[in-house]
Amino acid sequence: MASRSNFDLADIQAVVFDLMGTCTDWKTAITSAMSSCLPLCQVLPPDERATLAQQWRSGFFAEIHDRFSKGLPGEDIDITHRRVLDQLVAQNPTLGASLQDEHREQLVRSWHDQVAWPDSIAAIEQLKKSCMVVVLANGTTRLQLDIVRSSGLGFHMLFSSQLLGLTKPSPDIYLKALSLLGVEPAQSLMVAAHAYDLRAAKTTGMRTAYIRRHTEDDHEDMALVKNEFDLFLDGERPLHSLASLFRR
Amino acid sequence: MASRSNFDLADIQAVVFDLMGTCTDWKTAITSAMSSCLPLCQVLPPDERATLAQQWRSGFFAEIHDRFSKGLPGEDIDITHRRVLDQLVAQNPTLGASLQDEHREQLVRSWHDQVAWPDSIAAIEQLKKSCMVVVLANGTTRLQLDIVRSSGLGFHMLFSSQLLGLTKPSPDIYLKALSLLGVEPAQSLMVAAHAYDLRAAKTTGMRTAYIRRHTEDDHEDMALVKNEFDLFLDGERPLHSLASLFRR
Numbered sequence: 001m002a003s004r005s006n007f008d009l010a011d012i013q014a015v016v017f018d019l020m021g022t023c024t025d026w027k028t029a030i031t032s033a034m035s036s037c038l039p040l041c042q043v044l045p046p047d048e049r050a051t052l053a054q055q056w057r058s059g060f061f062a063e064i065h066d067r068f069s070k071g072l073p074g075e076d077i078d079i080t081h082r083r084v085l086d087q088l089v090a091q092n093p094t095l096g097a098s099l100q101d102e103h104r105e106q107l108v109r110s111w112h113d114q115v116a117w118p119d120s121i122a123a124i125e126q127l128k129k130s131c132m133v134v135v136l137a138n139g140t141t142r143l144q145l146d147i148v149r150s151s152g153l154g155f156h157m158l159f160s161s162q163l164l165g166l167t168k169p170s171p172d173i174y175l176k177a178l179s180l181l182g183v184e185p186a187q188s189l190m191v192a193a194h195a196y197d198l199r200a201a202k203t204t205g206m207r208t209a210y211i212r213r214h215t216e217d218d219h220e221d222m223a224l225v226k227n228e229f230d231l232f233l234d235g236e237r238p239l240h241s242l243a244s245l246f247r248r
Numbered sequence: 249m250a251s252r253s254n255f256d257l258a259d260i261q262a263v264v265f266d267l268m269g270t271c272t273d274w275k276t277a278i279t280s281a282m283s284s285c286l287p288l289c290q291v292l293p294p295d296e297r298a299t300l301a302q303q304w305r306s307g308f309f310a311e312i313h314d315r316f317s318k319g320l321p322g323e324d325i326d327i328t329h330r331r332v333l334d335q336l337v338a339q340n341p342t343l344g345a346s347l348q349d350e351h352r353e354q355l356v357r358s359w360h361d362q363v364a365w366p367d368s369i370a371a372i373e374q375l376k377k378s379c380m381v382v383v384l385a386n387g388t389t390r391l392q393l394d395i396v397r398s399s400g401l402g403f404h405m406l407f408s409s410q411l412l413g414l415t416k417p418s419p420d421i422y423l424k425a426l427s428l429l430g431v432e433p434a435q436s437l438m439v440a441a442h443a444y445d446l447r448a449a450k451t452t453g454m455r456t457a458y459i460r461r462h463t464e465d466d467h468e469d470m471a472l473v474k475n476e477f478d479l480f481l482d483g484e485r486p487l488h489s490l491a492s493l494f495r496r
Contacts, residue, residue: 132393142430145380145404156393158405182390
């Protein structure tokens with residue numbers, strides 16, 4: 001754990017979490033869904049399925065950033081996931097021929113069923129003793145509900161981009177969530193495994209905690225990220241480390 | 249328990265709860281806060297404090313219905329509570345003289361700290377195993393967060409009138425919540441201890457479960473209410489009875 005700032009954790013009233021990747025291990029969920037998809041397994045061995053999963057996730061982020069930079073409204077994550085999957089599959093004609101519409105839909109749907117990282121559930125329960133603990137993430141409210149139900153995560157409240165009518169990394173979405181929570185930016189902590197998310201939160205005056213997850217941010221220089229936010233938590237149980245700081 | 253309809257509980261994907269009065273015992277919370285308010289205790293004996301609490305609650309509902317019938321937007325519950333309290337206190341000059349602004353603010357604030365009815369927490373946990381379980385109630389999101397945190401209730405999601413930009417009993421607020429949940433009205437069950445709430449939900453096609461709580465709906469004829477909704481649950485643990493129906 002590294003800390004660059006001396007802000008007082010006792011001032012924090014709301015802990016605001018990104019969901020997918022930060023609290024859940026989407027890669028295990030998606031590769032497991034791929035393993036249950038016979039036509040995909042017949043074409044791709046396990047390591048190539050893992051690569052496809054990572055490309056799918058990266059392609060999704062590229063789409064999100066592209067739409068955001070063009071000022072386009074957010075779209076249903078299922079639609080984005082399907083488009084990215086179709087593009088990836090098209091690069092492999094054998095796979096493209098064997099993967100029918102129903103298989104693709106099943107794979108798209110599998111993003112709704114996530115597995116919590118081993119430290120997430122207990123850390124969130126611990127944080128809820130002293131703070132409001134909520135989700136702020138791009139996607140639909142139904143997606144967030146499906147993810148928390150399948151993973152067993154329990155938050156006080158879920159804010160989706162669909163619900164707030166804004167998309168991360170727009171600073172307005174953080175400010176809108178904080179206004180609904182009735183706290184000032186300096187009384188809140190944004191927690192994410194994505195530097196782009198925390199960079200935006202930081203501009204609003206929120207405190208920021210970077211959670212290092214091996215599936216996320218592989219394009220970032222961690223030596224730089226380590227010194228960019230109020231807190232940087234890595235190791236096997238970064239959320240456990242975060243929750244320990246709040247024991248009060 | 250009485251049931252007027254033969255709808256299949258297996259069709260229900262979302263259980264939508266009213267919060268105050270339905271899941272929490274506001275009267276115990278408010279009379280307890282009144283007992284801690286010395287200038288109020290010096291003027292009113294316990295039975296008159298209980299009466300004042302009930303008048304405060306009734307006055308609040310009268311304001312809500314009045315605003316709704318005039319097509320006015322909902323207002324912050326703290327403001328409504330303060331106005332109704334000021335009106336009630338003005339009827340007793342001795343009380344009016346001794347209750348300072350700080351005491352009144354403290355009493356208004358006490359509505360944020362609620363006690364769960366003895367059957368609520370376990371019933372909601374049970375329902376969460378098979379359904380999405382959410383709150384849909386008038387008020388602010390912060391009020392709902394304060395209530396669930398103080399009472400220990402755990403929902404998947406909280407929908408407030410502030411968040412949705414609509415007020416119960418407008419049918420549109422129920423439909424907007426269901427749209428965010430991604431379910432049809434017939435796949436949802438509205439649960440409340442207020443007939444006016446269920447009457448509105450019923451017009452949208454939602455299934456309805458009336459929860460009899462002795463603090464609520466004292467102006468309603470229960471012999472009629474008993475036959476008005478899909479389910480009518482009374483006794484000591486009505487929410488426990490409801491959750492038992494969902495054990496599947």
